[in-house]
Amino acid sequence: MPYCSRCGVEVDPEIVRCPLCEAPIQQLPLNGGNPWPAKAAPPPLPAPRSTEERIALAKTLTTLGFLIPASIVMSVDWFVSGRLTWSLLVLSCLVAAWLCAILPLVFTRRPYSLIVSLTATAGALEFIIGYLSGNISWVLPGGIPITLLGGVLAGLIVLLARKAKRLGSNLASWILLALT
Known part of the structure; x- marks a missing residue:
């Protein structure tokens, strides 16, 4: 039911002017009989991550970033020579670099x-x-x-x-x- 914007009285939907104060009644268009808007409101922004969540995400992404080259180096050395030879040196350097990247997040x-x-x-x-x-x-x-x-x-x-x-x-x- 619509209301008068000036005096606040409730009026019938087909009334154009308020019977008390003669103010025009705003007529809202109906969306195919649906009182709700046709377009939904945008979803709210996600809550900001806590410090612990950001550190855990950084640890995970850093670990994945070092696992990819480590697996490539190991697989190339394994398929070329049939055993791990030179890749052990590269892997040890990758592990040290990973520790240098992770330890500031830990400490x-x-x-x-x-x-x-x-x-x-x-x-x-x-x-x-x-x-x-x-x-x-x-x-x-x-x-x-x-x-x-x-x-x-x-x-x-x-x-x-x-x-x-x-x-x-x-x-x-x-x-x-x-x-x-």
Whole structure:
């Protein structure tokens, strides 16, 4: 039933003017007898994802992104030589790269744990490369100390950055000092 927009009285559907105030009654067109609009309202936007959901999605997509080249490398090496030879080196590098991509998602807000785990990943990769190449003699005297030094310097930069009252050029100078 239509209502008068001026006085609010309910009137019959065929009335053109309000019997009380003589205001014109708005006549709404009927959609084939259906009181609802012919076009449905657009669906509401999906709820924004939480931080945990976004991190889980990033982990999944990163893992899939590294599994595809790993499977290609393994299948090419298997079909060409009948066993896994050179692809083990590529796979170990892919696993290390995957860990370097995943660990910041795991250790959010814990930079020291991240630095320790990335340093351990780099050290393990050095051992794997040495083992697969058949020459592990360079790992302990050269590779591991350089990797540990890089991890310690990264930890010191994080410590200095957290203790600094002003960030800016002094943070860049600490990073450059660690690189020299």
